Amino acid sequence: MTPTLNLTINGVPQQIALDDPRATLLDVLRERLGLTGTKKGCDRGQCGACTVLIDGMRMNSCLALALSHDGAEITTVEGLAQGDTLHPVQAAFIAHDGFQCGYCTPGQIMSAVGLIAEGEAGLDPERVREGMSGNLCRCAAYAGITEAVLDATREITAGREERETA
């Protein structure tokens, strides 16, 4: 019997017939759904390139067995922008040169979105660096990444406060 996997990906419910239980969430996103924004670096939890949000929490999709996450809500880098308007984290990565080759970038951005939602690092650059340490960048764009995350944190918390006082 071919099990059916139900996932809501970037707000869209998807039914995926899985003929092989070995598929990771990363494989499903890239190979079955053509969502190649999420990258495969090490495939072993060591680099963070495959970071997505699973039910709002950042995780490594390469070590997530797809079947184990049946029913989950997944957010990938493709789901951040609203039409042509970039997500504040995406915009901040461009503004601060938070990348060079770009390979680690989708994972960095998803990890930053998760970090800002966790709300524990705030505007302390050391806490941001520590909080982003699960994402390696072989181009070593770390300085720009930290600046981008700090800037996006300001932007997102300001937006939140505005909405709260409105």
Added chain:
Amino acid sequence: MNRFDYVRAETLGAAIGAEGALLAGGTNLLDLMKIGVATPDRLIDISRLPLDRIEQSGGGLRIGAMVRNAEIARDPQVLARYPALAEALLSGASAQLRNAATTGGNVMQATRCSYFQDPLSPCNRREPGSGCGALGGATRNHAVLGWTEGCIAVHPSDMCVALAAYDAVVEITGPGGLREVAMEEFHPLPDADGAGKPPLMPGEIITHIRLPDPGALARNARYVKLRERTSFAFAIVSAAAALAIEDGVITEARLALGGVAARPWRCRKAEEALKGQPASAESFARAAELATEGARPSGDNAAKTPLAQRIALRALERAAAGTPERLPALPASVFAGDDNG
């Protein structure tokens, strides 16, 4: 990765006695399956079992086996009363991995011995009777305490080191009913021929970890971890220390080392020596020396013993200075500063 059957256990009853490998967060099991070290025919997915709560229990806490590592580390009770546990967890892996990793999976994670991870090398732990590929090889990360020629691997968990210092108990359920084992003794030490008997019998599952009331140890507890880089690396050596201090005198002490043995290493002699002594540099220096009593290199790793002593000393000094209100930006780092940071 070999093909396998996948079943999800919806109830604890369905998981107990089930034949196959238990899958929780998958961050260790899937990794080992990808490199051909774990080759289960069947996966029992236990990630949805209702063991996902942290509850009060007899003055202490009871942590479900499915609680994620990140959740323990940000639990207000844990931060207030067991801060060395939070610091140990935050010093391990990455934020993404801690969001997926479970309590039970962390306890049961396999050694990172590179010969264990290479299916072509002999390894008594992976294949009993095949020998130990690490002996005489690259051994700088291997054990200096409690090892035999059967196996010189260390247990890689940070969480377990803090749990051992806090006298935590592992609750296990199996076809034969319930049993409990002290965290300190849960991971078997190797015997002459190999890695020793496995910690769980087939069909058994860890359901909870119980932490007794920390009493006066609560606000003088720290974890310190030496690694090759400041974050996202396993320990070379680490130490959890907790002290109860009254009028400058130590009334109770806990000290456990990580990265030195096949289990978190409780330093009972050092603890005894601290009791009744002033919380002073001399007391801590003597305790740190006693902490590694019996240590001997298992290869090219003689440096680990003095390193462990220094890390133990640092943990004791930081514990005596008091746990900071907020954990430092770089949890457990030797670069976090020698004051309270």
